[in-house]
Amino acid sequence: MNHKTWNQHVVKQENKALVLKTIIQLSPISRADIAQKTGLNKGTVSSLVSELMEEQLIYEYGPGESSGGRRPVMLLFNQVAGYSIGLDLGVNYLLGIVTDLQGNITQEKIIKFNNLSYEEIKKRLYEMIDNLISLTPESPYGIVGIGIGVPGTVSKSGKILLAPNLNWQNIDLKSTLKEKYNIPIIIENEANAGAYGEKLFGAGKEAKNIVYVSVGIGIGAGLILNNQLYRGNNGFSGEIGHMTIEIDGAKCSCGSMGCWELYASEQALVKNAKRAGLLTDSAELDNLLELAESGDEIAIQQFEHIGEYLAVGINNIINIFNPEQIIIGNRMASAERWLKNALEKRMLARTLWFQQRDLEINFSELSTHSAALGITAFVVENFFNSDLQKFSQAL
Incomplete structure (x- = not known):
């Protein structure tokens, strides 16, 4: 295939993707409105809409509101095509x-x-x-x-x-x-x-620069920088649970010492709770959540302790990235009630004052589904x- 034909195909596919994206975002929408929104001419829009209908990705739905002339046929995205x-x-x-x-x-x-x-x-x-x-x-x-x-x-x-x-x-x-x-x-x-899930469907819809902190057995971070997921040079960004916060700290499964996830994660919480005699060997996060729900002071203190350690790492993240928003997600987000105060109190005391402006700290809106x-x-x-x-x- 020659270069010209290939270029024409690329342009056509990009236009088709643009038309589909416009329908997905603004559905129901007429052909004329698609042309207006995309800047494509009406003939191009009509032909691309026909293809998308043949492909069953969109469908027509009875006439829309008239602006004086004949009422237009509206197009909708077929979200159950796959x-x-x-x-x-x-x-x-x-x-x-x-x-x-x-x-x-x-x-x-x-x-x-x-x-x-x-x-x-x-x-x-x-x-x-x-x-x-x-x-x-x-x-x-x-x-x-x-x-x-x-x-x-x-x-x-x-x-x-x-x-x-x-x-x-x-x-x-x-x-x-x-x-x-x-x-x-x-x-x-x-x-x-998780960062992408929050950006599209959850707490991150409004911000352009987000650090999503996934707090489970370990801790990871997903970065949305200028509305794009940042993957790093080789795709390895976000291994933030393995930043050292204790030089002579405990040995981590990654081979390093004193990693943040040893002090601020679900594994740290459960370990501390067992040490405090709160949990049996087979117990886990859900059991501790139940105790905290029932008003057990020692269980609540365990969460608050984790909140303080979360603040240490999040403070470092803020100083490096100066994000608009930090979202805490994964299973520990369900403990927001007990983590939030301890986290915010420590953050206010430690974060540089100019980094605190225009910064939101939220817990996941998607629960464990991010x-x-x-x-x-x-x-x-x-x-x-x-x-x-x-x-x-x-x-």
């Missing part, structure tokens, strides 16, 4: 959701576990994916992909290089899943996915972009 499966793989849980192409959750499943090997976790992953597939409604495009958020560093090709709290190293889960399910697979760091929703959004975007990719690969 579905996305997203899994948030935690160290001690697996959350799976099915969403339509607009991020609405239609199914969800969660299981909890402890100290499982890679093979055992893989078995549970397969079971959950199979279950979610069986519960997904019929649609023109079926399941457009599976995304998994993992607590570790992921290479640009989707290989899990290191997930210390799972004890995983150089795991190619992507190829394994691709072989088994034969649909597009996306593997992403769970904090990156990463799962973020990863399904990556899958849907990949589906919308794949036409152009397939075309370029065929050249």
Whole structure:
């Protein structure tokens, strides 16, 4: 194919993507309004709309409001043309959701576990994916992909290089899943996915510069800088749970000493609570939340202690990035009631006064679903972009 034809195809695909994006954002909308919003001429819009209708990504809906002449036919996005499966793989849980192409959750499943090997976790992953597939409604495009958020560093090709709290190293889960399910697979760091989920669907809709702090068994961070997810040079940004806050501190699973996640995470909370005689060996975060709910002072103090340590690391993040917003997510976000005061009190005392201006500290609005929703959004975007990719690969 010659260069000119290729360029024409690229322009057409970009225009088509623009028309679809406009319909998704402003649906219901008429052809004339699409032309006005996009700056494309009416003939181009009409032909691209016809293609999108043939592809069942949009549909027509009875006449809209008239502005004097004939009432226009309105176009709507067909959000149930396909579905996305997203899994948030935690160290001690697996959350799976099915969403339509607009991020609405239609199914969800969660299981909890402890100290499982890679093979055992893989078995549970397969079971959950199979279950979610069986519960997904019929649609023109079926399941457009599976995304998994993992607590570790992921290479640009989707290989899990290191997930210390799972004890995983150089795991190619992507190829394994691709072989088994034969649909597009996306593997992403769970904090990156969580940041994206909050930006699209949660507490981060308004801000351009966000640091999402995922507080689970470990701590990770996802960075949205100038409205874009920042992945770092090789995709390894956000390993913020492994910044040293105690030079001669305890040994971390990453091999370093005194890492922030040893003092401010779910694992730190449970460890401290056991030491205080509050919890038995098999107990976890949910048990401590129940105690705090019932007014147990010692349990509440455990959360407050974690809140103070969270403030230490968040203070460092603020001094480095000067964000508009910090969002605290993952399972510990459910303890907002007891974490927030201790966190804010310490922050006010420690953060440089000029960094405190125009800064919001929020807890996730999506509860524990930030990463799962973020990863399904990556899958849907990949589906919308794949036409152009397939075309370029065929050249």
